[in-house]
Amino acid sequence: MTERIVIENCAVATVDAAGTEYDSGHVVVAGNVIESVGAGPAPAELADVARRIDGTGHLATPGLVNTHHHFYQWLTRGLAQDSNLFDWLVELYPVWARIDEDIVHAAASGSLAMMARGGVTTAMDHHYVFPRGTGDLLGAEIRAASRVGVRFTAARGSMDRGRSDGGLPPDFAVETTEAALLATEAAIDAHHDASFGSMLHIAAAPCSPFSVSTELLREAAVLARGKGVRLHTHGSETVEEEKFCHELFGMGPTDYFESTGWLGDDVWMAHCVHMNDSDIAAFARTGTGVAHCPSSNARLAAGIARVPDMLAAGVPVGLGVDGTASNESGELHTELRNALLINRLGGGEKAMSARQALRLGTYGGAQVLGRADEIGSLEPGKLADLVLWKLDGLGHASIADPVAALVLGAAAPVTLSLVNGRPVVEQGRLTGVDEDEIARLTRTEARRLAALAGLA
Numbered sequence: 001m002t003e004r005i006v007i008e009n010c011a012v013a014t015v016d017a018a019g020t021e022y023d024s025g026h027v028v029v030a031g032n033v034i035e036s037v038g039a040g041p042a043p044a045e046l047a048d049v050a051r052r053i054d055g056t057g058h059l060a061t062p063g064l065v066n067t068h069h070h071f072y073q074w075l076t077r078g079l080a081q082d083s084n085l086f087d088w089l090v091e092l093y094p095v096w097a098r099i100d101e102d103i104v105h106a107a108a109s110g111s112l113a114m115m116a117r118g119g120v121t122t123a124m125d126h127h128y129v130f131p132r133g134t135g136d137l138l139g140a141e142i143r144a145a146s147r148v149g150v151r152f153t154a155a156r157g158s159m160d161r162g163r164s165d166g167g168l169p170p171d172f173a174v175e176t177t178e179a180a181l182l183a184t185e186a187a188i189d190a191h192h193d194a195s196f197g198s199m200l201h202i203a204a205a206p207c208s209p210f211s212v213s214t215e216l217l218r219e220a221a222v223l224a225r226g227k228g229v230r231l232h233t234h235g236s237e238t239v240e241e242e243k244f245c246h247e248l249f250g251m252g253p254t255d256y257f258e259s260t261g262w263l264g265d266d267v268w269m270a271h272c273v274h275m276n277d278s279d280i281a282a283f284a285r286t287g288t289g290v291a292h293c294p295s296s297n298a299r300l301a302a303g304i305a306r307v308p309d310m311l312a313a314g315v316p317v318g319l320g321v322d323g324t325a326s327n328e329s330g331e332l333h334t335e336l337r338n339a340l341l342i343n344r345l346g347g348g349e350k351a352m353s354a355r356q357a358l359r360l361g362t363y364g365g366a367q368v369l370g371r372a373d374e375i376g377s378l379e380p381g382k383l384a385d386l387v388l389w390k391l392d393g394l395g396h397a398s399i400a401d402p403v404a405a406l407v408l409g410a411a412a413p414v415t416l417s418l419v420n421g422r423p424v425v426e427q428g429r430l431t432g433v434d435e436d437e438i439a440r441l442t443r444t445e446a447r448r449l450a451a452l453a454g455l456a
């Protein structure tokens with residue numbers, strides 16, 4: 001017997017290909033999949049209804065999908081407050097080099113709890129700092145995601161180009177090329193689940209052109225394709241990175257990535273701020289995806305990504321929180337608004353609509369994580385990852401258009417968030433973890449990290 005959850009009397013933004021919306025509609029969940037979505041109340045004759053939810057005053061949307069993050073940074077927020085990317089990295093690398101398994105677990109718990117509370121149903125993390133002998137850092141993140149209850153893509157990152165090889169990170173913060181590849185392969189073999197409805201994907205994710213050797217990029221692409229997992233990295237984030245690529249490789253970042261096998265429909269890159277027309281055309285031609293991180297790009301004054309041009313060219317684009325050392329809020333639902341605002345500053349008042357922003361945060365994210373057939377829209381047969389946003393309170397009640405209320409208004413409270421048909425948030429509270437306990441733990445571990453790094 002498959003139990004059903006019925007949600008009705010709410011506005012529904014399905015984010016399907018046609019952008020179908022209902023002023024008052026219903027969603028029926030059967031087990032871990034969406035059974036039906038439509039106008040008006042749910043069919044009265046449904047059997048095995050375990051729960052019937054009156055969604056009056058709410059908007060139902062697909063769950064939000066985060067496509068770029070660095071969980072460990074949760075414990076180094078508020079540092080290097082007035083720096084650009086390279087200065088910020090140089091200041092923070094020595095602190096990050098002191099992380100261990102307990103620190104990563106606490107930071108991942110904080111990052112995940114914050115996002116889940118705000119409607120994220122699929123999280124992603126790009127972890128690339130692996131000091132020797134500090135335990136199972138990727139495993140610590142995976143445990144945290146499982147406790148919070150969200151779907152998770154863990155990108156096993158790496159750095160092997162230290163200062164002595166012309167890179168930006170200090171030598172003590174990098175691995176050898178061989179160790180990085182072996183650990184990435186081991187993570188895929190141990191954890192990657194490619195089945196429909198999987199709660200855990202692994203991706204191969206060398207960090208960036210200025211922290212990774214050409215050999216590691218090439219070999220990671222071969223490894224990932226042999227194993228059938230996706231590839232992720234940072235690309236074209238700043239003018240300094242572009243200069244670095246021209247000086248070291250004699251070409252810009254996108255040409256460099258193409259030369260190492262790093263453009264393709266199994267690749268997504270964070271930022272992509274400094275892209276010329278031919279870079280965007282190359283991403284469109286190859287199906288390479290982009291994780292747009294508007295707050296982080298603003299915090300580090302990296303620039304404004306050309307998202308409207310990317311979308312017009314057919315590039316898949318999702319949204320990313322990015323690490324919380326460069327986006328202290330750590331929330332994705334507020335990035336809907338920030339994406340819209342920043343892209344309008346870059347491209348004018350028609351550059352991005354509220355509905356396009358919602359699409360980036362849901363379906364766009366599903367596309368870049370390679371899961372558009374499973375998540376990202378409310379359609380029968382897809383996984384039951386959805387959010388019921390409360391829009392009848394002080395922050396939103398006077399806005400008639402629910403999508404505008406969600407995107408343009410204050411951060412909306414989450415009445416219910418389902419992942420795989422299971423409640424992860426009820427009435428604004430996480431169901432699987434104690435928020436206050438995580439807050440205390442992150443404070444303790446942040447102080448321990450500061451002491452280890454000589455900051456306190």
Ligand SMILES: [Zn+2]
Pocket residue numbers: 068069070234270322323
């Ligand atoms: Zn990043």
